[in-house]
Amino acid sequence: MTIPFARPGTPAYAAACAGFDLAAIPTPALAVSATSEADVVAAVGYAAEHDLPVSVRATGHSPIPGVTGGVLIDTRALRSVRLTGRSAVLGAGVTWSDVLPHCAPLGLAPLCGSAPDVGAVSYSLGGGLGPFGRAHGWAADHVRRLRVVTADASVHEVRDGELFWALRGGGGNFGVVTELETELVRVEQLYGGGLFLPGECAADLLAAFGRATADAPDALSLSVAFVTFPPMAPAPLAGRFLAHLRVAHLGDPREAEALLAPLRAVAEPVLDTVRPLGIDEIGSIHADPVTPMPVACGGAILSAWDDAAMAVLLAEIGPTTPHMTELRHLGGALARPVRNAVGHRDATYSVFTSAYPGGPAEVQTAFYQRLEPFTGGRSLYNFTAHPDNTPADALRAFEPAVLDRLRLAKKEWDPQDRFRFALPFTPR
Numbered sequence: 001m002t003i004p005f006a007r008p009g010t011p012a013y014a015a016a017c018a019g020f021d022l023a024a025i026p027t028p029a030l031a032v033s034a035t036s037e038a039d040v041v042a043a044v045g046y047a048a049e050h051d052l053p054v055s056v057r058a059t060g061h062s063p064i065p066g067v068t069g070g071v072l073i074d075t076r077a078l079r080s081v082r083l084t085g086r087s088a089v090l091g092a093g094v095t096w097s098d099v100l101p102h103c104a105p106l107g108l109a110p111l112c113g114s115a116p117d118v119g120a121v122s123y124s125l126g127g128g129l130g131p132f133g134r135a136h137g138w139a140a141d142h143v144r145r146l147r148v149v150t151a152d153a154s155v156h157e158v159r160d161g162e163l164f165w166a167l168r169g170g171g172g173n174f175g176v177v178t179e180l181e182t183e184l185v186r187v188e189q190l191y192g193g194g195l196f197l198p199g200e201c202a203a204d205l206l207a208a209f210g211r212a213t214a215d216a217p218d219a220l221s222l223s224v225a226f227v228t229f230p231p232m233a234p235a236p237l238a239g240r241f242l243a244h245l246r247v248a249h250l251g252d253p254r255e256a257e258a259l260l261a262p263l264r265a266v267a268e269p270v271l272d273t274v275r276p277l278g279i280d281e282i283g284s285i286h287a288d289p290v291t292p293m294p295v296a297c298g299g300a301i302l303s304a305w306d307d308a309a310m311a312v313l314l315a316e317i318g319p320t321t322p323h324m325t326e327l328r329h330l331g332g333a334l335a336r337p338v339r340n341a342v343g344h345r346d347a348t349y350s351v352f353t354s355a356y357p358g359g360p361a362e363v364q365t366a367f368y369q370r371l372e373p374f375t376g377g378r379s380l381y382n383f384t385a386h387p388d389n390t391p392a393d394a395l396r397a398f399e400p401a402v403l404d405r406l407r408l409a410k411k412e413w414d415p416q417d418r419f420r421f422a423l424p425f426t427p428r
Contacts, residue, residue: 019060
C-alpha cells in the first residue's frame with residue numbers, strides 16, 4: 001500500500017508534528033497521520049525495512065526528545081470509542097474528553113487524568129494517575145486488552161503474558177498500541193472542585209494538608225498547586241499568587257465537607273468551586289490549561305511526609321516563582337500490588353512543576369536538586385520529563401528489578417530498539 005508519509009516543509013508534516021506542548025514540536029525525517037491500523041503497520045514496516053527509529057504520539061502533551069531522523073506516527077485520527085458492558089474500547093488517538101460523555105449517562109467513569117484532553121492510550125501505558133486513583137488505583141491496573149503493532153510490523157491482541165505486563169505501566173517502547181480496552185468504574189456521587197486560597201497562607205495550608213492526608217479515606221483525593229495567575233486569567237484570579245486546593249471525593253458531600261473543614265479553616269477562599277459534579281466535569285477539578293503553549297515540566301515523589309522536604313517546597317513557591325508547583329496525595333488503592341510494570345507504588349506524595357509558557361528550565365532543575373535528598377531522584381513515569389525536554393533516565397521511574405524485567409521484554413519484542421523515545425531503555 002502507499003504510505004501517507006509527509007516530509008518537512010509541507011502542511012501535512014506540520015499538522016502531524018503539531019501538539020499541545022509548543023516547546024517540544026518534534027522534527028522527524030518522515031511523519032504520517034495514521035487513519036487506520038493498516039497505516040500504522042505500513043509505517044512500522046517501512047521503518048523496519050530502512051532501519052529507522054519510530055516515535056508515536058497523539059495529543060503532544062509530553063515531549064519526545066531525539067526524534068530527529070526517524071519516523072513519527074501521529075495517531076490522533078484513530079478516535080473510535082465503544083462501550084461494551086463495564087469496559088470502553090478506545091482507538092489510539094482518543095482523549096478522555098471523547099470518552100466521558102459516553103460514560104456519564106451510565107454512572108460510569110474511566111480512570112482518566114486531571115486533564116481530560118490528554119491521550120487516553122499514552123496516559124494509561126505510563127501508569128495513569130487521576131482524581132479517582134486513591135479509590136480505584138492506576139489507569140494501567142484497569143487495562144484489559146490491547147492491540148499492538150510490534151517492531152516487525154505484526155499485529156497482536158495482547159491480554160496476558162510479559163508484553164501485557166510491560167505495556168501496563170512500562171510505556172510505549174514496545175510497539176504502537178492501536179486499540180485499548182479499559183475497565184470502567186461506577187461513580188454514584190462525585191463531589192469536587194477547587195478552593196483558591198491566598199498564597200500567603202502556604203505554610204499553614206501545607207501543614208493542614210499534611211494532617212488531612214495522614215488519615216484520609218481512599219474516597220478522598222487531594223492536591224494543592226501554588227501558582228501566580230497571569231493578568232489575562234478570569235477575575236478574581238487574575239494576577240494573584242494563590243494556592244489551588246483540588247478536591248475529588250467519591251461519596252456523600254457532607255462527609256467530604258467534614259474532611260475539608262480543617263483546610264477551609266486556614267483562610268477565606270478567593271474562589272470556591274467545590275460542588276456536586278457530573279462525571280463529564282472531572283476536568284474542572286484541576287482546571288488545567290487546554291490551549292497549546294510552550295511547557296516545561298518536572299516531577300518527583302516522596303515516600304512519606306517530611307517537614308524538611310516541605311521546607312524546601314515552601315522556599316520554592318512565591319509570587320515570583322516562574323512555574324506552578326503541585327503536591328499531590330497518593331496511597332490508597334494506588335499502593336495496592338497489581339501484576340504490571342507501574343513503578344513506585346509505595347510513594348505517598350507526588351511533586352510536579354510546570355511552567356506556562358515553558359521555562360526557565362534551570363529554575364525547576366535546581367529545585368529538584370534541592371529535593372533529591374528526600375526523593376532519591378525518583379519520579380512517576382508520566383511525570384518523568386526533564387524541564388529542558390532532554391531524555392529522562394528510566395531508573396527514575398522504575399525500581400531496578402522492574403526495569404530489568406522491562407529490558408528483557410524489550411529484547412524479546414524490540415531487539416533493534418526501534419521504539420525508544422517515550423522513556424528510553426535499551427534491550428538487555
